[in-house]
Amino acid sequence: MTTEPATTQDQTYDGLFQKALDGLHADGSYRYFAELERRSGHFPKAWHHGANREVTVWCSNDYLGMGQHPDVLGAMHKALDETGAGAGGTRNISGTNHYHVELERELAALHGKESALLFNSGYLSNWVTLGTIAARLPGCVVLSDALNHASMIEGIRHSRADKRIFKHNDLEDLERHLKALPAGTPKIIAFESVYSMEGDIAPIEAICDLADHYGAMTYLDEVHAVGMYGAQGGGVAQEKGLEHRLTVIEGTLGKGFGVVGGYIAASRALCDFVRSFGSGFIFSTALPPLVAAGVLASVKHLRGSSAEREGQRRAVAQLRSKLDEAGIPHITNPSHIVPVMVGDAKLCRQLSDELLNRHGHYLQPINYPTVPRGTERLRLTPGPLHSEKDIEGLVDALSTLWDEHGLPRQPAHPT
Numbered sequence: 001m002t003t004e005p006a007t008t009q010d011q012t013y014d015g016l017f018q019k020a021l022d023g024l025h026a027d028g029s030y031r032y033f034a035e036l037e038r039r040s041g042h043f044p045k046a047w048h049h050g051a052n053r054e055v056t057v058w059c060s061n062d063y064l065g066m067g068q069h070p071d072v073l074g075a076m077h078k079a080l081d082e083t084g085a086g087a088g089g090t091r092n093i094s095g096t097n098h099y100h101v102e103l104e105r106e107l108a109a110l111h112g113k114e115s116a117l118l119f120n121s122g123y124l125s126n127w128v129t130l131g132t133i134a135a136r137l138p139g140c141v142v143l144s145d146a147l148n149h150a151s152m153i154e155g156i157r158h159s160r161a162d163k164r165i166f167k168h169n170d171l172e173d174l175e176r177h178l179k180a181l182p183a184g185t186p187k188i189i190a191f192e193s194v195y196s197m198e199g200d201i202a203p204i205e206a207i208c209d210l211a212d213h214y215g216a217m218t219y220l221d222e223v224h225a226v227g228m229y230g231a232q233g234g235g236v237a238q239e240k241g242l243e244h245r246l247t248v249i250e251g252t253l254g255k256g257f258g259v260v261g262g263y264i265a266a267s268r269a270l271c272d273f274v275r276s277f278g279s280g281f282i283f284s285t286a287l288p289p290l291v292a293a294g295v296l297a298s299v300k301h302l303r304g305s306s307a308e309r310e311g312q313r314r315a316v317a318q319l320r321s322k323l324d325e326a327g328i329p330h331i332t333n334p335s336h337i338v339p340v341m342v343g344d345a346k347l348c349r350q351l352s353d354e355l356l357n358r359h360g361h362y363l364q365p366i367n368y369p370t371v372p373r374g375t376e377r378l379r380l381t382p383g384p385l386h387s388e389k390d391i392e393g394l395v396d397a398l399s400t401l402w403d404e405h406g407l408p409r410q411p412a413h414p415t
Contacts, residue, residue: 063256125252146165
């Protein structure tokens with residue numbers, strides 16, 4: 001089979017694509033993908049095929065190492081042997097398996113809600129749910145936090161509903177927007193619990209108070225919190241005893257729970273509404289049953305075990321303490337996310353490369369447009385499987401690079 005040469009028109013379009021890519025290279029924001037091979041039973045170690053060496057991974061969203069937990073792997077092997085590889089169709093065309101139903105029941109129970117609905121990713125669950133509800137509530141207005149994830153933004157945009165963007169975690173600005181809307185206007189306040197780049201946490205209770213006062217629904221994205229916060233891993237809302245005050249709790253199955261997928265937990269009517277009208281749910285092939293089985297095992301384990309959460313908190317505290325001792329600048333926040341601040345895109349990439357190639361530590365540089373220009377950073381997510389030796393090795397490597405590049409140190413945080 002011969003490949004037809006590109007036409008002049010194709011080459012013209014490719015030139016436009018390449019010009020845009022050249023711009024990303026020039027300003028240091030081009031994204032490189034690392035070819036990693038996770039080693040079962042050895043997380044957070046992985047084999048980096050580009051560097052041809054074993055590395056310690058510091059930027060995984062498998063925050064608790066549940067992606068390699070024996071209970072999860074055992075459940076997936078069992079389900080694979082029982083059901084085969086795929087779901088066989090969309091949920092309404094032969095694709096609803098017993099494992100899907102059991103997982104939805106478990107997620108609803110986790111959050112104290114009547115019902116839950118599975119999606120193929122956390123991105124899809126935000127996009128479909130916000131896009132469907134806001135589009136089909138006549139005159140709906142969505143009030144969206146300025147730092148909401150792209151999936152929430154895209155869902156709101158897809159709905160074509162009116163929107164108001166309030167300043168990040170700013171209750172006064174949120175109330176200003178709420179006051180400006182007529183009393184009978186259907187309203188959704190969409191926000192996150194843990195914000196993944198800054199690591200700060202939303203004032204959930206105060207937002208619920210405003211929602212109650214102004215007659216708004218609340219939509220809380222807990223993707224960076226489920227599994228890791230709350231007595232059973234239900235997230236920050238569970239930790240603060242606020243789950244019953246939220247209309248929708250959205251989460252992922254690919255971070256704290258260590259597998260893949262997304263979901264919402266809400267009233268039976270709301271979940272059925274999204275199930276019945278959300279095209280992104282209706283026309284997507286269902287998650288493979290073996291995936292649902294693995295997540296089910298993970299959720300059940302974390303509902304009954306606090307060891308992973310305690311180990312994560314311990315590792316986070318150790319890393320922050322070591323960074324403080326070394327004077328490495330990082331954002332202080334109450335979460336498990338530790339952003340080490342660099343402030344320059346090209347330098348951020350260079351530091352990341354040197355940490356990998358010279359020291360065996362893998363971190364991704366976080367550059368524009370994920371964060372504003374001038375706030376580029378290395379985002380660290382220590383977990384229960386990072387040892388004290390791992391943490392000391394990373395901070396020693398950072399300290400060496402800070403000296404070599406003449407970067408400023410920060411004074412120790414006051415105790």
